[in-house]
Amino acid sequence: MQAAADGVVVGAMVGLAALGLTLVWAVERFPNIAQGDTLTLAAYLTFGLSVGAQLPIVPAAVLAVGGTTLAVQAAYQTAFRPLRTSPRVTLLVASIGVALVIRAIVSLVWGTRLQSYDLPVRRAISLGLFHVSLVDIVILVTVLGLVGAVYWILYRSRAGIEMRAVADVPDLARVTGIDTRRVLRFTWLLSGFVTAVAGVLLGAKIGLTPLLGWNLLLAAFAATVLGSVGHPLGAIAGGFVLGLAMELSTVFISPTFKEAIAFVILAAVLLFRPRGLLAGR
Amino acid sequence: MAVLEAHHVVAGYGDSVVLDGVSVSVEETELVAVIGPNGAGKSTLLKSIVGLVPPRSGSVTYHGTELTRLTTERIVRMGLSYVPQVENVFPSLTVRENLELMLPAQTPRPERQRHLEDTLRLFPVLTSRLPMSASVLSGGERQMLALARGLMNRPGLLLLDEPTAAVAPIVVDEILRKVEEIRGSGVPVLLVEQNARRALAMSDRGYILESGRNALSGPARELLDDPEVGRLYLGLRTPGSDRAPRSS
Amino acid sequence: MAPYLASLLLFGGIYAMLALGLNLQWGHTGLVNLGFVAFFALGAYSAALLTLNGVPLLVAAVIAVVIAGLVAYPLGRLTLRLQDDYLAIVTFGFAEVVRILLLNTRWVGGADGLTGIPQLFGPLAADVRPFIQLGAVLMVVALVLVLARRLTESPYGRVLRAIRDSAEAARSLGKETEGYKVVALVLGSALAGLAGAIYAHYIGYVSPDQFDPSLTFLIFTGIVIGGSSHWGAAVGTLVFIAAMEATRFLGDVGLPISQSDFAQLRLLVIGLLLIVLMQRKREGLWPYRHRERVRVTRDAAA
Numbered sequence: 013m014q015a016a017a018d019g020v021v022v023g024a025m026v027g028l029a030a031l032g033l034t035l036v037w038a039v040e041r042f043p044n045i046a047q048g049d050t051l052t053l054a055a056y057l058t059f060g061l062s063v064g065a066q067l068p069i070v071p072a073a074v075l076a077v078g079g080t081t082l083a084v085q086a087a088y089q090t091a092f093r094p095l096r097t098s099p100r101v102t103l104l105v106a107s108i109g110v111a112l113v114i115r116a117i118v119s120l121v122w123g124t125r126l127q128s129y130d131l132p133v134r135r136a137i138s139l140g141l142f143h144v145s146l147v148d149i150v151i152l153v154t155v156l157g158l159v160g161a162v163y164w165i166l167y168r169s170r171a172g173i174e175m176r177a178v179a180d181v182p183d184l185a186r187v188t189g190i191d192t193r194r195v196l197r198f199t200w201l202l203s204g205f206v207t208a209v210a211g212v213l214l215g216a217k218i219g220l221t222p223l224l225g226w227n228l229l230l231a232a233f234a235a236t237v238l239g240s241v242g243h244p245l246g247a248i249a250g251g252f253v254l255g256l257a258m259e260l261s262t263v264f265i266s267p268t269f270k271e272a273i274a275f276v277i278l279a280a281v282l283l284f285r286p287r288g289l290l291a292g293r
Numbered sequence: 294m295a296v297l298e299a300h301h302v303v304a305g306y307g308d309s310v311v312l313d314g315v316s317v318s319v320e321e322t323e324l325v326a327v328i329g330p331n332g333a334g335k336s337t338l339l340k341s342i343v344g345l346v347p348p349r350s351g352s353v354t355y356h357g358t359e360l361t362r363l364t365t366e367r368i369v370r371m372g373l374s375y376v377p378q379v380e381n382v383f384p385s386l387t388v389r390e391n392l393e394l395m396l397p398a399q400t401p402r403p404e405r406q407r408h409l410e411d412t413l414r415l416f417p418v419l420t421s422r423l424p425m426s427a428s429v430l431s432g433g434e435r436q437m438l439a440l441a442r443g444l445m446n447r448p449g450l451l452l453l454d455e456p457t458a459a460v461a462p463i464v465v466d467e468i469l470r471k472v473e474e475i476r477g478s479g480v481p482v483l484l485v486e487q488n489a490r491r492a493l494a495m496s497d498r499g500y501i502l503e504s505g506r507n508a509l510s511g512p513a514r515e516l517l518d519d520p521e522v523g524r525l526y527l528g529l530r531t532p533g534s535d536r537a538p539r540s541s
Numbered sequence: 542m543a544p545y546l547a548s549l550l551l552f553g554g555i556y557a558m559l560a561l562g563l564n565l566q567w568g569h570t571g572l573v574n575l576g577f578v579a580f581f582a583l584g585a586y587s588a589a590l591l592t593l594n595g596v597p598l599l600v601a602a603v604i605a606v607v608i609a610g611l612v613a614y615p616l617g618r619l620t621l622r623l624q625d626d627y628l629a630i631v632t633f634g635f636a637e638v639v640r641i642l643l644l645n646t647r648w649v650g651g652a653d654g655l656t657g658i659p660q661l662f663g664p665l666a667a668d669v670r671p672f673i674q675l676g677a678v679l680m681v682v683a684l685v686l687v688l689a690r691r692l693t694e695s696p697y698g699r700v701l702r703a704i705r706d707s708a709e710a711a712r713s714l715g716k717e718t719e720g721y722k723v724v725a726l727v728l729g730s731a732l733a734g735l736a737g738a739i740y741a742h743y744i745g746y747v748s749p750d751q752f753d754p755s756l757t758f759l760i761f762t763g764i765v766i767g768g769s770s771h772w773g774a775a776v777g778t779l780v781f782i783a784a785m786e787a788t789r790f791l792g793d794v795g796l797p798i799s800q801s802d803f804a805q806l807r808l809l810v811i812g813l814l815l816i817v818l819m820q821r822k823r824e825g826l827w828p829y830r831h832r833e834r835v836r837v838t839r840d841a842a843a
Contacts, residue, residue: 037626041624041626042626043626043629043630045575045629045633090816091816091820094820095819095820098819099571100624100625100626101571101573101625101626102819103819104573104625104626104629105573105761105765105815105819106815106816106819106820108575108758108761108812108815109811109812109813109814109815109816109819110812110816111812112755112758112808112809112811112812112815113808113809113812113813113816114812115805115808115812116805116806116808116809116812117809119801119805119808120802120805120806120809124801170398173386173390173393173394174394176383176385176386176390177383177386177390177394179385180383180384180385180386181380181383181384183345183377183380184377184380184381184382184383185383186345186365186366186369187343187345187365187369187375187377188369188394188395188442189366189369189370189395189397189446190366190394191366192366229633230630230633230634230637233630233633233634234634237627237630242385266645268641268644268645269641269645271634271637271638271641272638272641272642274634275634275635275637275638278630278631278634279619279631279634282619282620282623282627282631283619286622286623286627
C-alpha cells in the first residue's frame with residue numbers, strides 16, 4: 013500500500029517531466045535529451061538559493077523556477093533555434109550537448125555528493141493504510157493544478173491552439189499567418205516552466221545529485237510515448253502508470269530494477285502501440 | 294492596377310530550378326487558370342508567390358506592393374489566401390479552430406462571429422461539423438473546409454492548388470462549382486488545376502506552363518479552341534515526368 | 542618507454558574500432574545510438590566469460606561479436622520503422638538496463654566485475670608480448686578499415702547515405718529503408734562487440750565503471766569532429782580522446798583544479814562541442830567522399 017502511495021507521488025513527478033517533454037517533442041519534433049538535466053538544474057537552484065543564500069524555501073523555489081525557465085529559453089535561442097532548418101536528428105544531438113553542459117555546470121558549482129533542501133521537519137500524516145508527508149501533498153496538488161492549466165492553455169487559449177496547429181502541420185501554420193517563431197518561443201517557455209516545477213518537487217522528494225534528473229529521463233520518455241506524444245493528459249497518465257509500476261516493482265521484484273521496468277514498458281508500447289494509447293488517428 | 298503581378302519569377306529547391314522566369318497576372322474579379330503537365334512548376338509558382346519557396350529573382354506584387362522580401366506570415370496577413378493541395382487542414386484541431394485560426398488573434402469576438410457566419414453560408418455542410426475534429430471529416434468535407442479556411446479572412450486573392458486532386462470523382466463537380474461561386478462573390482482566384490479542360494472552361498484567362506516557363510497564355514476561350522493546345526495539353530494527358538520537389 | 546607507447550597505440554586501435562562502428566551508424570546512416578557503450582560492454586563481458594570458462598579466445602571473440610550484433614537487431618526492428626528519435630531513446634534505455642544488470646548480477650561479478658581474464662598471446666614472454674599484441678590489434682583495425690571501406694563503397698553504402706541525406710530518397714525506398722538501417726545498426730554494434738572482446742583480453746579485467754555512458758558521447762564527439770570518412774572518424778576520435786586524456790596531467794603541472802573538476806570540465810567541453818558542431822560543421826573535417834565522385838570532380842577540374 014505504501015508503495016502504491018509512493019508510486020502515485022513519483023508518478024506525478026514523472027508525469028510532469030513527461031509533460032514538459034511532450035510539448036517540445038510535438039512542436040519541435042525531437043525528444044529533448046536535456047530534459048533530465050533541466051530538472052536537476054531547477055532542484056539545485058532551489059538548493060543554492062535556500063541553503064546557500066538562506067532564502068526561505070518558497071521564494072527560493074519560485075526564483076529557481078524562474079531561473080530555470082530562463083535558462084531553457086536561453087538554450088533554445090542559442091542551441092536549438094539556429095538548427096530550425098536542419099534535420100531533426102541534429103537537434104537531438106545538440107540536446108545531448110545541452111544536457112552535458114548543464115550537468116557539468118551543476119557539478120562544478122555544487123559538487124557531486126548527495127544534498128538535500130533544508131525543509132522544516134516533515135510530519136507524516138497517517139491515512140489508515142499508508143501515510144503521506146506534506147511534501148507529497150504539495151507535489152500532488154501542484155501537479156494537478158499545473159496539468160489543468162496546461163490543458164486550458166492548449167485547448168482554450170489562442171496561443172495553445174496555435175501551438176497545436178504548428179505541431180500538426182508546420183507549413184500550413186505558416187500560410188495560416190501564424191507567427192511560428194513566437195509559437196516556438198512560447199512552447200519552450202511553457203515546457204521550461206513545467207519542467208522547472210517538476211525539478212523543484214523532485215529535489216524535495218528524492219534529494220539532490222547531479223544525476224537526479226538524468227535518472228528520471230528514461231521513465232519520462234516511456235510516459236510520454238505511452239501517453240502519445242503531444243497529449244498533455246496522456247503524459248500525466250503515463251507518468252502515473254510508470255510511477256506505480258516502478259514503485260510496485262521495488263516491492264515485488266527488487267529496487268534495483270526500477271529503470272528496467274521503465275525500459276520494458278517503453279519497449280512494449282513501441283512494439284504494440286507505437287503512437288501511444290491516446291493517439292486517435 | 295492588377296491584383297497580382299508576377300514577373301519573371303525564378304525559384305527552385307536546392308540546386309534545381311523549377312521556375313525559370315514565369316510571369317502571370319490576375320485582375321480584379323478574374324478567375325485565372327494555370328495548367329500544364331506534371332512538373333511544369335504550377336504548384337511551385339503558388340508557393341513562391343506566398344514565399345514558401347522564396348523567389349531567387351523576378352518580382353511579385355500584390356496591389357503594387359512587392360512581396361518577394363516579405364515572410365509568408367506577412368504575405369498571408371496582407372490578404373492572400375493560399376490553399377495547398379495536400380495537408381490543407383489541421384487534422385487534430387476542431388473545424389471551428391481550423392476556421393478561426395485564419396483570423397488574426399486580436400480580431401474582436403463579434404467580428405470573428407460575423408466572418409464565421411459568412412463563411413458557413415457558402416459552406417453549410419460545415420455548420421454541424423464545427424465542434425468535431427477535422428480528422429473525422431470525409432475527403433470532400435475536408436476539401437470544403439480547406440476552401441472555407443481560405444475564405445475566412447475575406448481575402449483579396451485566393452490561390453488554389455489543385456483543389457480536386459485528392460478527392461473522389463463525384464466530389465470534383467461540387468468543388469469546382471464552389472470555386473465558381475467564390476469567384477461570383479467577387480474574390481479573384483488563381484487556380485492551378487490538372488483537370489485542364491474543366492479549368493479553362495470556367496476561367497476568364499489561362500496560362501500554360503511547360504518546364505518552368507510560360508508556354509502559352511490568353512483568354513481561356515481561345516486556348517480551349519486552339520487545336521494545338523487541344524492536342525498538346527488537353528487531349529491525352531502527357532506522361533510527364535513526376536519530378537520530385539527535392540532531388541538529391 | 543616502448544611498451545608504454547605500444548599500449549597507447551593499442552588503446553588507440555580499440556578506440557578507432559569503436560569510432561568506425563559508431564561512424565557506420567551516425568556518420569553514414571544518421572542513426573543516433575545513445576547506448577553504444579553498452580555494446581562495447583556486452584562484447585567485453587561475453588568474451589571474458591567465455592575465455593574464463595575455457596573457450597579459446599578466437600572463438601570467444603567471434604561469439605562476442607555475434608552477441609553484440611544480435612542484441613542490436615531487435616532494438617532496430619522495434620524502433621526503425623518509427624521515426625529516428627525512438628532509436629535514440631530506446632538505446633539510451635537499453636544502456637541503462639545493461640549497466641544496472643552488470644552491476645547487480647552476481648555471476649558477472651557485480652560492481653567488482655571479472656578479473657583474471659586471459660591475456661592476448663598470454664604464453665609469450667612479457668618483453669615481446671606488448672608488441673605482438675599491438676601488431677595483431679593493428680592488423681584487425683586495418684582489416685576492419687578495409688571491410689568498412691568496401692561496405693560503404695558498395696551500392697549498399699550509397700543507399701545508406703541517401704537515406705541519411707534525403708527524406709525524399711528514403712521515402713522512395715519505402716519500407717526497405719528500415720532494413721538498411723537495421724543492418725547498419727547491427728554491423729556497427731557488432732564492431733563495438735569486437736572492440737570489447739579485444740579490450741577485455743588486453744587489460745585483463747572488466748567492471749561496470751569502465752563502461753560509463755559518457756564514453757558514448759566522447760566517441761560521438763570525436764567522429765563528428767572527424768567527419769564521416771573512415772579515416773576522419775578514427776583520427777578525429779583518437780585526437781579528441783588524446784586531448785581529453787591529456788587534461789589529466791594538467792593537475793600535475795600545478796593548476797589548482799581537482800581531478801573530479803577536470804572530469805566535469807571535460808564533460809562541459811564535449812557538450813559545448815556537440816552544440817557548436819551541429820550548427821557549424823556538421824559534416825566534420827573529413828566528410829565521406831564516394832570514390833567515383835572524387836574522380837568526376839578531378840576530371841571536371843582537368
